[in-house]
Amino acid sequence: MAQDDLAGLLAACARRDRAAFERLYRATAPKLFGVALRILRREDWAEDVLQECYLRIWDHAPAYRAGLAAPMTWMTSIVRNRCLDWLRRPRLEVIDEEGELIEAAPSADPGPLEELESSSDARALKRCLDALEAKQRQAIALAYYDGLSHAELASQLRAPLGTVKTWVRRGLLRLKACLETA
Amino acid sequence: MNWRGKPQLQERLAAEYALGTLRGLARQRFERWMREDAALARAAAEWQARLAPLAAGVRPVAPPERLWRQIQARLGAAAPGSLWENLAFWRGLGLAASGAAAVLLAAVALVSPQAPVPAPAPVVLKVPSTEMAEVYLAVLSDPKTNKPLLLVTAGRHADQMQVRTLDPSIRVSGKDLELWALPAGGVPTSLGLVGETERSMVKLAAVASRSLANVPTLAISLEPKGGSPTGRATGPVLAVGPCIKFW
Numbered sequence: 001m002a003q004d005d006l007a008g009l010l011a012a013c014a015r016r017d018r019a020a021f022e023r024l025y026r027a028t029a030p031k032l033f034g035v036a037l038r039i040l041r042r043e044d045w046a047e048d049v050l051q052e053c054y055l056r057i058w059d060h061a062p063a064y065r066a067g068l069a070a071p072m073t074w075m076t077s078i079v080r081n082r083c084l085d086w087l088r089r090p091r092l093e094v095i096d097e098e099g100e101l102i103e104a105a106p107s108a109d110p111g112p113l114e115e116l117e118s119s120s121d122a123r124a125l126k127r128c129l130d131a132l133e134a135k136q137r138q139a140i141a142l143a144y145y146d147g148l149s150h151a152e153l154a155s156q157l158r159a160p161l162g163t164v165k166t167w168v169r170r171g172l173l174r175l176k177a178c179l180e181t182a
Numbered sequence: 183m184n185w186r187g188k189p190q191l192q193e194r195l196a197a198e199y200a201l202g203t204l205r206g207l208a209r210q211r212f213e214r215w216m217r218e219d220a221a222l223a224r225a226a227a228e229w230q231a232r233l234a235p236l237a238a239g240v241r242p243v244a245p246p247e248r249l250w251r252q253i254q255a256r257l258g259a260a261a262p263g264s265l266w267e268n269l270a271f272w273r274g275l276g277l278a279a280s281g282a283a284a285v286l287l288a289a290v291a292l293v294s295p296q297a298p299v300p301a302p303a304p305v306v307l308k309v310p311s312t313e314m315a316e317v318y319l320a321v322l323s324d325p326k327t328n329k330p331l332l333l334v335t336a337g338r339h340a341d342q343m344q345v346r347t348l349d350p351s352i353r354v355s356g357k358d359l360e361l362w363a364l365p366a367g368g369v370p371t372s373l374g375l376v377g378e379t380e381r382s383m384v385k386l387a388a389v390a391s392r393s394l395a396n397v398p399t400l401a402i403s404l405e406p407k408g409g410s411p412t413g414r415a416t417g418p419v420l421a422v423g424p425c426i427k428f429w
Contacts, residue, residue, distance in 0.1 A: 030242035122235035
């Protein structure tokens with residue numbers, strides 16, 4: 001669904017239109033569930049987070065400003081933020097047999113990057129990511145898609161913490177410079 | 183950390199906030215600063231927009247249907263403007279009921295009752311012809327997808343209805359399903375709560391031929407445990423369908 005349509009649905013949600021909210025949910029939930037699932041790697045957690053996030057989207061729809069963020073960017077940020085909060089929660093329970101763990105460890109392969117062909121923004125971002133050093137690109141992809149912290153990146157990429165922080169910082173700087181000249 | 187007057191530091195924090203590597207207390211602190219400083223909030227929003235196309239690469243995964251029902255349930259009682267309040271919707275159903283009856287009867291055939299019900303394919307029933315004689319029959323479907331969710335039958339002279347849940351995912355934990363009669367031109371009246379087993383009974387106030395004589399449509403709403411406290415539906419309408427006199 002086009003961003004304009006989503007903006008219209010969000011505006012209708014701000015007027016407390018539940019039918020519009022359902023259309024918004026149907027149009028966006030599979031993508032946002034995918035985002036949450038990738039970070040949390042457990043379906044039950046992703047369901048809980050998504051439920052909270054859609055209630056938040058409903059509650060905050062009147063505060064949404066189309067000029068500040070595209071609808072999908074706004075909603076994705078809400079979901080990613082909530083996922084990162086969720087991962088911070090002390091978690092005493094051990095993942096049990098029934099817990100649907102998607103995979104034991106985050107994939108070091110930045111697979112979704114290969115899918116970035118859908119829009120001109122995405123193509124520009126992919127071109128600029130491709131221009132980064134491999135380690136910088138990998139660190140950024142793992143942080144974004146899998147929600148890894150600096151410490152988790154260091155362990156995943158088997159590199160010292162300071163080195164990983166530098167990859168991320170320099171990678172982001174180069175990414176911005178590249179996007180601005182695009 | 184003093185970030186004021188340090189544009190490079192601000193930029194770095196905004197970028198790492200959007201990427202997600204700014205964590206823990208530092209993340210909370212940054213969120214507080216953003217509320218006080220519009221420029222910082224804008225820098226973070228710009229970074230979120232820059233990275234947003236990454237999400238396009240994530241494979242979409244359809245969440246289970248119960249998630250939407252749980253969200254609906256947590257939104258609370260239906261607001262004005264909902265399906266339940268929409269008289270035109272109910273009138274339309276009333277008019278459609280007689281046509282739907284013909285369609286439904288055309289779909290009745292003999293197959294194993296264990297066969298999974300394909301959605302939204304026609305519901306197929308196995309009923310020995312001798313018992314087929316004089317019953318009320320209603321297939322209640324999701325009003326959005328038309329997927330059949332419950333089957334309600336009552337013998338003409340019986341004072342109870344048999345309810346069969348075709349799709350257990352209609353249930354929401356901590357909530358009850360309430361069955362409603364929607365009389366032609368009248369207000370919906372509660373017939374009772376649907377039991378939690380696949381097959382359950384709902385007791386009627388009088389024999390079916392009286393209770394359901396003027397009821398072209400049945401509906402299911404999601405209600406707090408124990409049923410609607412107000413005597414009318416307070417939650418979303420999960421299923422609806424024509425109630426047909428089958429003789």
